Amino acid sequence: MGKIVFFMEENLDKNNEVNKEISDNTTKSNSEEIKGPKSEKVINMDISNDDSATKVLNKNKINTPEKPITKPKKELPVEKKPFQEFINIHLIPSLTKEINQRGLEINNINLTNTNRPIAGDKCWVINCEIKDTCNFWLSFEKDDISSLKSISISKPNQKPSIIESFLIDEKRITLKLIISRVLQRLNGQKLIGVN
Structure with missing residues (x-):
């Protein structure tokens, strides 16, 4: 069989009631993150077998292993x-x-x-x-x-x-x-x- 591809847009409508409710309940530190438009998501469903695996990919995301953030080394005092x-x-x-x-x-x-x-x-x-x-x-x-x-x-x-x-x-x-x-x-x- 083939693949079915769905495109979804989230939080692009700022007048949306859900968006407004979420915005009202957030703190100042994370409100910008929630108010801004979310990126488009692609959902691929493989319907070739019975267990229909779902995979969600974020647009523009590169799959690289996460590295721990290391602080720059301080230079030794003289x-x-x-x-x-x-x-x-x-x-x-x-x-x-x-x-x-x-x-x-x-x-x-x-x-x-x-x-x-x-x-x-x-x-x-x-x-x-x-x-x-x-x-x-x-x-x-x-x-x-x-x-x-x-x-x-x-x-x-x-x-x-x-x-x-x-x-x-x-x-x-x-x-x-x-x-x-x-x-x-x-x-x-x-x-x-x-x-």
């Missing part, structure tokens, strides 16, 4: 990035910019895994030489910005004589915090002027 990436890509350039904004010139600034000034133990050290002003060494005990830190400062062409603890009471270490405290230490030594 402080959560790997240690060397944080230091070389974020801290050193930001610190250089802040020092340059104060009218000072940096001859050299780098991160190395070397001996800490005075103590001599091996750790990660940012060594910065500010032209005609000072040198400082910001040391990290481990390759982690939350590890124990110290700072040593000296005048040009001199060795440091004191190791000072650095950010020992802070629970959350941020890029801005490290920069502001380095500048505060340099200013405390009257090396860079007012912050």
